[in-house]
Amino acid sequence: MNVVILVCRLAYVEAGAEAQGCQYYLNSIINPVPAQSHTTPNLPSLCLYGPMLDLEVVPERSLENEQWEFALGMPLAQAIAILQKHCRIIRNVQVLYSEQTPLCHDLILNLTQDGIKLLFDACNQRLKVIEVYDLSKVKLKYCGVHFNSQAIAPTIEQIDQSFGATHPGVYNAAEQLFHLNFRGLSFSFQLDSWNEAPKYEPNFAHGLASLQIPHGATVKRMYIYTGNSLQDTKAPAMPLACFLGNVFAECVDVLRDGTGPLGLRLRLLTAGCGPGVMADAKVRVLERCIYFGDSCQDVLSTLGSPHKVFYKSEDKMKIHSPSPHKQVPSKCNDYFLNYFTLGVDILFDATTHLVKKFVLHTNFPGHYNFNIYHRCDFKIPLTNKKGGADSQTEAATLTTYSKWDLIQEHIGHPMEKPVVLHRSSSANNSNPFRSTFCFGLQRMIFEVMQNNHIASVTLYGPPGRAAEAPAQAPAQ
Ligand SMILES: *[C@@H]1O[C@H](CO)[C@@H](O)[C@H](O)[C@H]1NC(C)=O
Numbered sequence: 482m483n484v485v486i487l488v489c490r491l492a493y494v495e496a497g498a499e500a501q502g503c504q505y506y507l508n509s510i511i512n513p514v515p516a517q518s519h520t521t522p523n524l525p526s527l528c529l530y531g532p533m534l535d536l537e538v539v540p541e542r543s544l545e546n547e548q549w550e551f552a553l554g555m556p557l558a559q560a561i562a563i564l565q566k567h568c569r570i571i572r573n574v575q576v577l578y579s580e581q582t583p584l585c586h587d588l589i590l591n592l593t594q595d596g597i598k599l600l601f602d603a604c605n606q607r608l609k610v611i612e613v614y615d616l617s618k619v620k621l622k623y624c625g626v627h628f629n630s631q632a633i634a635p636t637i638e639q640i641d642q643s644f645g646a647t648h649p650g651v652y653n654a655a656e657q658l659f660h661l662n663f664r665g666l667s668f669s670f671q672l673d674s675w676n677e678a679p680k681y682e683p684n685f686a687h688g689l690a691s692l693q694i695p696h697g698a699t700v701k702r703m704y705i706y707t708g709n710s711l712q713d714t715k716a717p718a719m720p721l722a723c724f725l726g727n728v729f730a731e732c733v734d735v736l737r738d739g740t741g742p743l744g745l746r747l748r749l750l751t752a753g754c755g756p757g758v759m760a761d762a763k764v765r766v767l768e769r770c771i772y773f774g775d776s777c778q779d780v781l782s783t784l785g786s787p788h789k790v791f792y793k794s795e796d797k798m799k800i801h802s803p804s805p806h807k808q809v810p811s812k813c814n815d816y817f818l819n820y821f822t823l824g825v826d827i828l829f830d831a832t833t834h835l836v837k838k839f840v841l842h843t844n845f846p847g848h849y850n851f852n853i854y855h856r857c858d859f860k861i862p863l864t865n866k867k868g869g870a871d872s873q874t875e876a877a878t879l880t881t882y883s884k885w886d887l888i889q890e891h892i893g894h895p896m897e898k899p900v901v902l903h904r905s906s907s908a909n910n911s912n913p914f915r916s917t918f919c920f921g922l923q924r925m926i927f928e929v930m931q932n933n934h935i936a937s938v939t940l941y942g943p944p945g946r947a948a949e950a951p952a953q954a955p956a957q
Protein backbone atom coordinates (compact mmCIF):
# COMPACT_ATOMS: atom_id res chain seq x y z
CA MET A 482 0.00 0.00 0.00
CA ASN A 483 0.87 3.59 -0.29
CA VAL A 484 3.76 3.31 -2.67
CA VAL A 485 3.62 5.95 -5.32
CA ILE A 486 6.92 5.89 -7.07
CA LEU A 487 7.97 7.91 -10.02
CA VAL A 488 9.56 5.42 -12.34
CA CYS A 489 9.86 7.17 -15.60
CA ARG A 490 9.63 10.68 -16.94
CA LEU A 491 8.17 10.36 -20.37
CA ALA A 492 7.51 13.60 -22.10
CA TYR A 493 3.95 13.47 -23.27
CA VAL A 494 2.21 16.09 -25.30
CA GLU A 495 -1.55 16.04 -25.38
CA ALA A 496 -2.91 16.29 -28.91
CA GLY A 497 -5.83 18.52 -27.98
CA ALA A 498 -5.52 22.21 -28.74
CA GLU A 499 -6.18 23.12 -25.12
CA ALA A 500 -3.17 21.34 -23.81
CA GLN A 501 -0.88 21.98 -26.71
CA GLY A 502 2.72 22.56 -25.85
CA CYS A 503 2.15 21.32 -22.34
CA GLN A 504 4.48 18.66 -21.11
CA TYR A 505 3.00 15.96 -19.02
CA TYR A 506 5.09 13.62 -17.02
CA LEU A 507 4.11 10.12 -16.51
CA ASN A 508 4.55 8.00 -13.49
CA SER A 509 3.06 4.77 -12.47
CA ILE A 510 1.51 3.57 -9.32
CA ILE A 511 3.59 0.62 -8.43
CA ASN A 512 1.50 -2.10 -7.02
CA PRO A 513 2.34 -5.43 -5.45
CA VAL A 514 2.54 -7.05 -8.88
CA PRO A 515 6.30 -7.22 -9.41
CA ALA A 516 7.57 -4.61 -11.79
CA GLN A 517 9.51 -7.16 -13.81
CA SER A 518 6.31 -8.82 -14.93
CA HIS A 519 5.64 -5.85 -17.16
CA THR A 520 8.46 -6.89 -19.40
CA THR A 521 7.97 -10.65 -19.47
CA PRO A 522 6.94 -11.97 -22.86
CA ASN A 523 4.00 -13.79 -21.24
CA LEU A 524 2.24 -10.64 -20.27
CA PRO A 525 0.33 -9.88 -23.48
CA SER A 526 -1.47 -13.20 -23.36
CA LEU A 527 -2.27 -12.71 -19.69
CA CYS A 528 -3.84 -9.43 -20.59
CA LEU A 529 -5.98 -11.01 -23.29
CA TYR A 530 -7.49 -13.54 -20.96
CA GLY A 531 -7.68 -11.35 -17.92
CA PRO A 532 -11.12 -10.57 -16.56
CA MET A 533 -12.84 -7.62 -18.16
CA LEU A 534 -14.35 -5.05 -15.86
CA ASP A 535 -18.14 -5.19 -15.85
CA LEU A 536 -19.40 -1.80 -14.77
CA GLU A 537 -22.68 -0.02 -14.16
CA VAL A 538 -23.02 3.47 -15.61
CA VAL A 539 -24.90 5.95 -13.44
CA PRO A 540 -25.27 9.24 -15.33
CA GLU A 541 -24.17 12.29 -13.39
CA ARG A 542 -22.85 10.07 -10.63
CA SER A 543 -20.56 7.11 -11.08
CA LEU A 544 -19.04 4.12 -12.77
CA GLU A 545 -19.24 1.21 -10.39
CA ASN A 546 -19.50 -2.49 -9.68
CA GLU A 547 -20.35 -4.47 -6.55
CA GLN A 548 -16.94 -3.87 -4.99
CA TRP A 549 -16.13 -0.28 -5.73
CA GLU A 550 -17.40 2.95 -7.13
CA PHE A 551 -15.66 5.78 -8.93
CA ALA A 552 -18.02 8.58 -7.96
CA LEU A 553 -17.90 12.14 -9.25
CA GLY A 554 -16.63 14.39 -6.47
CA MET A 555 -14.51 11.60 -4.99
CA PRO A 556 -11.13 12.75 -3.64
CA LEU A 557 -8.10 11.62 -5.62
CA ALA A 558 -6.69 9.67 -2.68
CA GLN A 559 -9.79 7.50 -2.48
CA ALA A 560 -9.71 6.67 -6.17
CA ILE A 561 -6.04 5.71 -5.85
CA ALA A 562 -6.87 3.60 -2.80
CA ILE A 563 -9.42 1.67 -4.90
CA LEU A 564 -6.87 1.14 -7.64
CA GLN A 565 -4.29 -0.08 -5.15
CA LYS A 566 -6.72 -2.42 -3.46
CA HIS A 567 -7.81 -3.94 -6.77
CA CYS A 568 -4.42 -3.85 -8.44
CA ARG A 569 -4.70 -7.47 -9.56
CA ILE A 570 -7.73 -6.63 -11.65
CA ILE A 571 -6.94 -3.06 -12.67
CA ARG A 572 -3.34 -3.62 -13.57
CA ASN A 573 -1.89 -0.64 -15.31
CA VAL A 574 -2.46 2.86 -14.11
CA GLN A 575 -0.70 5.96 -15.32
CA VAL A 576 -0.77 9.19 -13.38
CA LEU A 577 -0.56 12.17 -15.68
CA TYR A 578 -0.05 15.74 -14.61
CA SER A 579 1.78 18.79 -15.72
CA GLU A 580 5.00 19.13 -13.77
CA GLN A 581 5.55 22.83 -14.45
CA THR A 582 1.93 24.03 -14.41
CA PRO A 583 0.11 21.52 -12.22
CA LEU A 584 -2.92 23.78 -11.73
CA CYS A 585 -3.58 24.37 -15.41
CA HIS A 586 -4.40 20.84 -16.46
CA ASP A 587 -6.54 18.10 -15.01
CA LEU A 588 -4.75 15.38 -13.14
CA ILE A 589 -5.49 12.14 -14.95
CA LEU A 590 -5.50 8.52 -13.85
CA ASN A 591 -5.33 6.44 -17.01
CA LEU A 592 -6.44 2.83 -16.53
CA THR A 593 -4.71 1.77 -19.71
CA GLN A 594 -5.84 -1.86 -19.79
CA ASP A 595 -9.46 -0.99 -19.14
CA GLY A 596 -9.84 1.95 -21.50
CA ILE A 597 -10.89 4.29 -18.70
CA LYS A 598 -9.63 7.74 -17.72
CA LEU A 599 -10.46 9.51 -14.49
CA LEU A 600 -10.03 13.28 -14.71
CA PHE A 601 -9.52 15.19 -11.47
CA ASP A 602 -9.86 18.91 -11.00
CA ALA A 603 -6.34 20.27 -10.67
CA CYS A 604 -7.29 22.55 -7.76
CA ASN A 605 -9.69 20.68 -5.53
CA GLN A 606 -8.37 17.23 -6.58
CA ARG A 607 -11.85 15.73 -6.81
CA LEU A 608 -13.13 13.53 -9.64
CA LYS A 609 -14.63 15.68 -12.40
CA VAL A 610 -15.09 13.46 -15.46
CA ILE A 611 -15.08 9.71 -16.01
CA GLU A 612 -14.20 8.84 -19.58
CA VAL A 613 -14.36 5.45 -21.23
CA TYR A 614 -12.17 5.86 -24.30
CA ASP A 615 -11.99 2.25 -25.45
CA LEU A 616 -15.29 0.42 -25.15
CA SER A 617 -13.77 -2.84 -26.39
CA LYS A 618 -11.93 -3.17 -23.07
CA VAL A 619 -14.92 -3.03 -20.68
CA LYS A 620 -18.45 -4.30 -20.31
CA LEU A 621 -20.95 -1.57 -19.52
CA LYS A 622 -24.51 -1.71 -18.30
CA TYR A 623 -27.26 0.71 -17.48
CA CYS A 624 -29.91 -0.19 -14.90
CA GLY A 625 -28.44 -3.68 -14.77
CA VAL A 626 -28.73 -4.34 -18.54
CA HIS A 627 -25.66 -4.47 -20.75
CA PHE A 628 -25.38 -2.03 -23.61
CA ASN A 629 -21.74 -2.78 -24.34
CA SER A 630 -19.97 -6.14 -24.18
CA GLN A 631 -18.25 -8.61 -26.47
CA ALA A 632 -21.70 -9.72 -27.67
CA ILE A 633 -23.39 -6.33 -27.77
CA ALA A 634 -21.97 -3.56 -29.93
CA PRO A 635 -22.65 -0.07 -28.60
CA THR A 636 -24.39 1.15 -31.74
CA ILE A 637 -26.65 4.18 -31.91
CA GLU A 638 -29.65 1.79 -31.97
CA GLN A 639 -28.42 0.09 -28.82
CA ILE A 640 -27.90 3.41 -27.01
CA ASP A 641 -31.37 4.58 -28.07
CA GLN A 642 -32.85 1.39 -26.76
CA SER A 643 -30.99 1.49 -23.43
CA PHE A 644 -31.14 5.19 -22.63
CA GLY A 645 -34.25 6.41 -24.44
CA ALA A 646 -34.81 9.57 -26.37
CA THR A 647 -32.70 12.69 -26.15
CA HIS A 648 -31.87 15.68 -28.32
CA PRO A 649 -30.53 14.88 -31.77
CA GLY A 650 -26.81 14.32 -32.04
CA VAL A 651 -24.42 17.16 -32.64
CA TYR A 652 -21.69 16.76 -35.24
CA ASN A 653 -18.30 18.19 -34.56
CA ALA A 654 -16.52 18.47 -37.88
CA ALA A 655 -13.08 19.06 -36.37
CA GLU A 656 -13.19 15.83 -34.38
CA GLN A 657 -15.31 14.05 -36.99
CA LEU A 658 -17.47 12.75 -34.18
CA PHE A 659 -21.15 12.89 -33.40
CA HIS A 660 -22.02 13.72 -29.81
CA LEU A 661 -25.18 12.45 -28.20
CA ASN A 662 -25.86 14.16 -24.89
CA PHE A 663 -27.96 13.15 -21.92
CA ARG A 664 -27.86 14.91 -18.59
CA GLY A 665 -24.55 13.91 -17.02
CA LEU A 666 -23.73 11.44 -19.79
CA SER A 667 -22.40 11.85 -23.34
CA PHE A 668 -21.54 9.46 -26.11
CA SER A 669 -19.29 10.24 -29.04
CA PHE A 670 -19.90 8.27 -32.21
CA GLN A 671 -17.56 7.62 -35.03
CA LEU A 672 -18.87 6.83 -38.48
CA ASP A 673 -18.16 3.29 -39.58
CA SER A 674 -17.37 4.28 -43.14
CA TRP A 675 -16.12 7.59 -44.35
CA ASN A 676 -18.37 7.60 -47.43
CA GLU A 677 -21.27 8.42 -45.17
CA ALA A 678 -19.77 11.70 -44.05
CA PRO A 679 -20.05 13.82 -47.26
CA LYS A 680 -23.84 13.38 -47.21
CA TYR A 681 -23.95 15.66 -44.18
CA GLU A 682 -21.37 18.14 -45.36
CA PRO A 683 -23.80 20.90 -46.51
CA ASN A 684 -25.08 21.27 -42.96
CA PHE A 685 -21.77 22.33 -41.50
CA ALA A 686 -22.43 25.98 -42.15
CA HIS A 687 -22.42 26.88 -38.48
CA GLY A 688 -19.64 24.59 -37.44
CA LEU A 689 -22.02 22.32 -35.58
CA ALA A 690 -25.05 20.72 -37.06
CA SER A 691 -27.90 18.87 -35.42
CA LEU A 692 -28.45 15.63 -37.25
CA GLN A 693 -29.69 12.14 -36.98
CA ILE A 694 -26.75 9.95 -36.21
CA PRO A 695 -26.34 7.46 -39.08
CA HIS A 696 -27.40 3.89 -38.52
CA GLY A 697 -24.74 1.51 -37.38
CA ALA A 698 -22.49 4.21 -35.92
CA THR A 699 -20.78 2.91 -32.78
CA VAL A 700 -19.74 4.66 -29.60
CA LYS A 701 -16.11 5.68 -29.59
CA ARG A 702 -16.09 7.41 -26.20
CA MET A 703 -18.39 7.84 -23.25
CA TYR A 704 -18.25 10.56 -20.58
CA ILE A 705 -19.90 10.76 -17.16
CA TYR A 706 -19.98 14.23 -15.57
CA THR A 707 -22.15 16.63 -13.62
CA GLY A 708 -24.75 18.87 -15.26
CA ASN A 709 -25.75 19.53 -18.85
CA SER A 710 -22.47 20.25 -20.52
CA LEU A 711 -19.24 18.34 -20.59
CA GLN A 712 -17.33 21.51 -21.51
CA ASP A 713 -18.58 23.50 -18.51
CA THR A 714 -18.68 20.74 -15.95
CA LYS A 715 -17.11 21.06 -12.51
CA ALA A 716 -16.27 18.45 -9.93
CA PRO A 717 -19.28 18.29 -7.59
CA ALA A 718 -19.05 18.44 -3.80
CA MET A 719 -17.81 15.26 -2.20
CA PRO A 720 -20.60 12.66 -2.07
CA LEU A 721 -21.74 11.41 1.33
CA ALA A 722 -20.45 7.94 0.56
CA CYS A 723 -16.90 9.28 0.40
CA PHE A 724 -16.78 10.58 3.96
CA LEU A 725 -16.33 7.13 5.51
CA GLY A 726 -16.41 8.63 8.98
CA ASN A 727 -13.64 11.11 8.24
CA VAL A 728 -13.57 14.84 8.80
CA PHE A 729 -12.45 16.97 5.87
CA ALA A 730 -11.45 20.61 5.75
CA GLU A 731 -13.19 22.89 3.30
CA CYS A 732 -10.69 25.62 4.07
CA VAL A 733 -8.18 26.58 6.73
CA ASP A 734 -7.52 30.20 7.71
CA VAL A 735 -4.30 31.03 9.46
CA LEU A 736 -4.96 33.41 12.37
CA ARG A 737 -2.18 35.87 13.04
CA ASP A 738 -1.10 39.13 14.56
CA GLY A 739 1.65 41.51 13.45
CA THR A 740 4.46 39.16 14.43
CA GLY A 741 3.27 35.89 13.02
CA PRO A 742 0.79 33.04 13.18
CA LEU A 743 -1.35 32.36 16.26
CA GLY A 744 -3.43 29.40 15.21
CA LEU A 745 -5.83 27.94 12.67
CA ARG A 746 -9.51 28.38 11.98
CA LEU A 747 -10.81 25.29 10.19
CA ARG A 748 -14.06 24.93 8.30
CA LEU A 749 -14.73 21.24 8.74
CA LEU A 750 -17.05 18.95 6.81
CA THR A 751 -18.51 15.82 8.35
CA ALA A 752 -21.29 13.49 7.30
CA GLY A 753 -23.38 10.83 8.94
CA CYS A 754 -24.29 10.42 12.55
CA GLY A 755 -22.99 6.90 12.95
CA PRO A 756 -23.73 3.49 11.50
CA GLY A 757 -27.27 2.74 10.39
CA VAL A 758 -28.46 6.28 9.89
CA MET A 759 -26.73 7.06 6.61
CA ALA A 760 -30.10 7.42 4.89
CA ASP A 761 -30.80 10.84 6.32
CA ALA A 762 -27.22 11.80 6.82
CA LYS A 763 -26.16 15.08 5.36
CA VAL A 764 -23.00 17.08 5.25
CA ARG A 765 -22.48 19.30 8.26
CA VAL A 766 -20.17 22.27 8.35
CA LEU A 767 -18.41 23.11 11.60
CA GLU A 768 -15.99 25.87 12.39
CA ARG A 769 -13.20 25.15 14.85
CA CYS A 770 -10.12 27.02 16.02
CA ILE A 771 -6.88 25.69 17.43
CA TYR A 772 -3.97 27.75 18.73
CA PHE A 773 -0.32 27.43 19.64
CA GLY A 774 -0.14 26.40 23.26
CA ASP A 775 -3.37 24.36 23.14
CA SER A 776 -3.07 21.06 24.93
CA CYS A 777 -3.16 17.74 23.16
CA GLN A 778 -6.51 17.04 24.80
CA ASP A 779 -7.93 20.36 23.54
CA VAL A 780 -6.92 19.45 20.02
CA LEU A 781 -8.30 15.93 20.22
CA SER A 782 -11.66 17.18 21.42
CA THR A 783 -11.72 19.89 18.75
CA LEU A 784 -10.64 17.85 15.73
CA GLY A 785 -11.23 14.24 16.75
CA SER A 786 -8.63 11.50 16.62
CA PRO A 787 -5.79 11.78 14.15
CA HIS A 788 -5.10 9.19 11.48
CA LYS A 789 -1.64 8.62 12.85
CA VAL A 790 0.66 9.67 15.63
CA PHE A 791 4.23 10.09 14.52
CA TYR A 792 7.09 10.42 16.98
CA LYS A 793 9.97 12.51 15.79
CA SER A 794 13.29 10.83 15.99
CA GLU A 795 15.56 12.74 18.33
CA ASP A 796 18.69 11.83 16.38
CA LYS A 797 18.00 14.03 13.38
CA MET A 798 17.71 17.14 15.49
CA LYS A 799 20.55 16.41 17.89
CA ILE A 800 23.16 17.83 15.57
CA HIS A 801 21.52 21.25 15.91
CA SER A 802 21.48 21.20 19.69
CA PRO A 803 24.24 22.84 21.74
CA SER A 804 25.74 19.53 22.83
CA PRO A 805 24.92 16.97 20.18
CA HIS A 806 26.89 14.19 21.82
CA LYS A 807 25.01 14.41 25.08
CA GLN A 808 22.60 11.56 25.61
CA VAL A 809 19.00 12.73 25.82
CA PRO A 810 17.96 11.69 29.32
CA SER A 811 14.34 10.82 28.77
CA LYS A 812 12.81 8.70 26.03
CA CYS A 813 10.32 11.47 25.27
CA ASN A 814 10.10 12.71 21.72
CA ASP A 815 8.01 15.48 20.29
CA TYR A 816 5.14 14.00 18.36
CA PHE A 817 2.95 14.85 15.41
CA LEU A 818 -0.72 14.19 15.12
CA ASN A 819 -1.23 13.56 11.40
CA TYR A 820 -4.67 14.53 10.10
CA PHE A 821 -4.40 13.24 6.53
CA THR A 822 -7.91 14.23 5.43
CA LEU A 823 -7.36 17.77 6.71
CA GLY A 824 -3.93 18.08 5.14
CA VAL A 825 -2.61 19.20 8.52
CA ASP A 826 0.00 17.95 10.99
CA ILE A 827 0.25 19.28 14.52
CA LEU A 828 3.46 18.98 16.50
CA PHE A 829 3.33 18.68 20.27
CA ASP A 830 6.09 19.24 22.73
CA ALA A 831 7.18 15.99 24.36
CA THR A 832 7.14 17.33 27.91
CA THR A 833 4.41 19.98 27.96
CA HIS A 834 2.06 18.30 25.42
CA LEU A 835 1.24 21.72 24.02
CA VAL A 836 1.00 22.67 20.33
CA LYS A 837 4.36 23.79 19.01
CA LYS A 838 3.93 23.79 15.22
CA PHE A 839 1.36 23.36 12.49
CA VAL A 840 2.22 21.95 9.08
CA LEU A 841 -0.12 22.56 6.14
CA HIS A 842 0.25 20.33 3.08
CA THR A 843 -0.64 21.22 -0.51
CA ASN A 844 -0.40 17.72 -2.03
CA PHE A 845 1.10 18.72 -5.37
CA PRO A 846 1.88 15.80 -7.65
CA GLY A 847 5.59 15.17 -8.00
CA HIS A 848 6.25 15.86 -4.33
CA TYR A 849 7.63 13.24 -2.01
CA ASN A 850 4.46 13.24 0.11
CA PHE A 851 2.05 13.23 -2.80
CA ASN A 852 -1.17 11.35 -2.04
CA ILE A 853 -0.46 10.99 1.66
CA TYR A 854 -2.36 14.14 2.63
CA HIS A 855 -5.47 15.67 1.16
CA ARG A 856 -4.81 19.13 -0.14
CA CYS A 857 -5.17 21.73 2.61
CA ASP A 858 -6.92 24.76 1.14
CA PHE A 859 -5.33 27.42 3.32
CA LYS A 860 -5.25 31.19 3.42
CA ILE A 861 -2.51 33.11 5.18
CA PRO A 862 -2.84 36.89 5.49
CA LEU A 863 0.53 38.48 4.84
CA THR A 864 1.97 41.61 6.30
CA ASN A 865 3.60 43.66 3.66
CA LYS A 866 7.21 44.61 4.27
CA LYS A 867 7.43 46.72 1.15
CA GLY A 868 7.74 50.50 1.32
CA GLY A 869 8.05 50.64 5.07
CA ALA A 870 5.24 53.16 5.65
CA ASP A 871 2.52 51.71 7.83
CA SER A 872 -0.20 53.45 5.86
CA GLN A 873 0.86 51.57 2.74
CA THR A 874 0.01 48.15 4.10
CA GLU A 875 -1.66 46.18 1.36
CA ALA A 876 -3.83 43.24 2.13
CA ALA A 877 -2.36 40.19 0.52
CA THR A 878 -3.24 36.61 1.10
CA LEU A 879 -1.11 33.59 0.48
CA THR A 880 -3.04 30.49 -0.54
CA THR A 881 -2.38 26.88 -1.39
CA TYR A 882 -2.15 27.97 -5.02
CA SER A 883 0.27 30.89 -4.60
CA LYS A 884 3.66 30.70 -6.20
CA TRP A 885 6.81 31.45 -4.28
CA ASP A 886 8.06 34.32 -6.44
CA LEU A 887 4.78 36.18 -5.92
CA ILE A 888 4.85 35.56 -2.19
CA GLN A 889 8.29 37.10 -1.97
CA GLU A 890 7.06 40.26 -3.64
CA HIS A 891 4.79 40.72 -0.66
CA ILE A 892 6.85 39.58 2.26
CA GLY A 893 10.34 40.23 1.03
CA HIS A 894 13.21 37.91 0.35
CA PRO A 895 14.54 35.63 3.05
CA MET A 896 17.84 36.73 4.54
CA GLU A 897 19.29 33.28 4.78
CA LYS A 898 20.00 30.71 2.16
CA PRO A 899 17.38 28.02 1.85
CA VAL A 900 17.75 24.62 3.40
CA VAL A 901 17.69 21.93 0.75
CA LEU A 902 15.47 19.06 1.64
CA HIS A 903 16.27 15.82 -0.09
CA ARG A 904 14.05 13.20 1.41
CA SER A 905 14.75 9.53 1.29
CA SER A 906 12.51 6.65 2.09
CA SER A 907 13.41 4.39 4.95
CA ALA A 908 13.13 1.24 2.83
CA ASN A 909 15.43 2.38 0.08
CA ASN A 910 17.62 5.41 0.23
CA SER A 911 16.99 6.49 -3.31
CA ASN A 912 14.54 9.34 -3.76
CA PRO A 913 13.10 9.63 -7.25
CA PHE A 914 11.55 13.02 -6.46
CA ARG A 915 13.29 16.31 -6.81
CA SER A 916 14.59 18.09 -3.77
CA THR A 917 12.69 21.00 -2.32
CA PHE A 918 13.90 24.24 -0.73
CA CYS A 919 12.87 25.60 2.63
CA PHE A 920 12.72 29.34 3.31
CA GLY A 921 11.92 30.85 6.69
CA LEU A 922 10.05 34.15 7.07
CA GLN A 923 7.73 35.63 9.69
CA ARG A 924 7.66 32.45 11.79
CA MET A 925 6.75 30.36 8.80
CA ILE A 926 8.80 27.91 6.78
CA PHE A 927 7.83 27.60 3.16
CA GLU A 928 8.82 24.40 1.44
CA VAL A 929 9.11 25.29 -2.23
CA MET A 930 9.14 22.88 -5.14
CA GLN A 931 11.20 23.31 -8.31
CA ASN A 932 8.11 24.50 -10.17
CA ASN A 933 7.79 27.40 -7.72
CA HIS A 934 4.73 26.00 -5.97
CA ILE A 935 4.52 25.61 -2.21
CA ALA A 936 4.65 22.02 -0.99
CA SER A 937 4.06 22.79 2.67
CA VAL A 938 4.00 25.63 5.16
CA THR A 939 5.20 25.10 8.70
CA LEU A 940 3.88 27.61 11.24
CA TYR A 941 5.62 28.36 14.52
CA GLY A 942 4.27 29.67 17.74
CA PRO A 943 6.01 32.21 19.99
CA PRO A 944 9.59 33.05 19.00
CA GLY A 945 12.66 31.46 20.45
CA ARG A 946 12.35 28.02 19.01
CA ALA A 947 14.99 26.57 16.75
CA ALA A 948 14.11 26.28 13.09
CA GLU A 949 13.41 22.79 12.04
CA ALA A 950 12.74 21.07 8.75
CA PRO A 951 9.10 20.39 7.89
CA ALA A 952 7.45 17.23 9.08
CA GLN A 953 8.50 14.00 7.57
CA ALA A 954 5.74 11.77 6.40
CA PRO A 955 5.20 8.94 8.81
CA ALA A 956 7.55 6.09 8.09
CA GLN A 957 5.90 3.24 6.33
C1 LIG B 1 -4.10 6.31 -21.79
O1 LIG B 1 -3.60 5.05 -22.14
C2 LIG B 1 -3.92 4.67 -23.46
C3 LIG B 1 -3.49 3.23 -23.65
O2 LIG B 1 -2.13 3.07 -23.34
C4 LIG B 1 -3.24 5.61 -24.44
O3 LIG B 1 -3.54 5.25 -25.76
C5 LIG B 1 -3.73 7.00 -24.16
O4 LIG B 1 -3.06 7.93 -24.98
C6 LIG B 1 -3.51 7.36 -22.69
N1 LIG B 1 -4.16 8.64 -22.43
C7 LIG B 1 -3.48 9.66 -21.96
C8 LIG B 1 -4.22 10.91 -21.72
O5 LIG B 1 -2.30 9.58 -21.75
Ligand SMILES: *[C@@H]1O[C@H](CO)[C@@H](O)[C@H](O)[C@H]1NC(C)=O
Pocket residue numbers: 908909910911
Ligand atom coordinates in the same frame (compact mmCIF):
# COMPACT_ATOMS: atom_id res chain seq x y z
C1 LIG C 1 16.69 0.60 -4.25
O1 LIG C 1 16.37 1.26 -5.46
C2 LIG C 1 17.25 0.98 -6.53
C3 LIG C 1 16.91 1.86 -7.68
O2 LIG C 1 15.56 2.13 -7.76
C4 LIG C 1 17.17 -0.51 -6.84
O3 LIG C 1 18.06 -0.82 -7.87
C5 LIG C 1 17.54 -1.30 -5.60
O4 LIG C 1 17.37 -2.67 -5.84
C6 LIG C 1 16.64 -0.89 -4.43
N1 LIG C 1 17.09 -1.55 -3.20
C7 LIG C 1 16.26 -2.08 -2.34
C8 LIG C 1 16.87 -2.69 -1.12
O5 LIG C 1 15.05 -2.13 -2.52
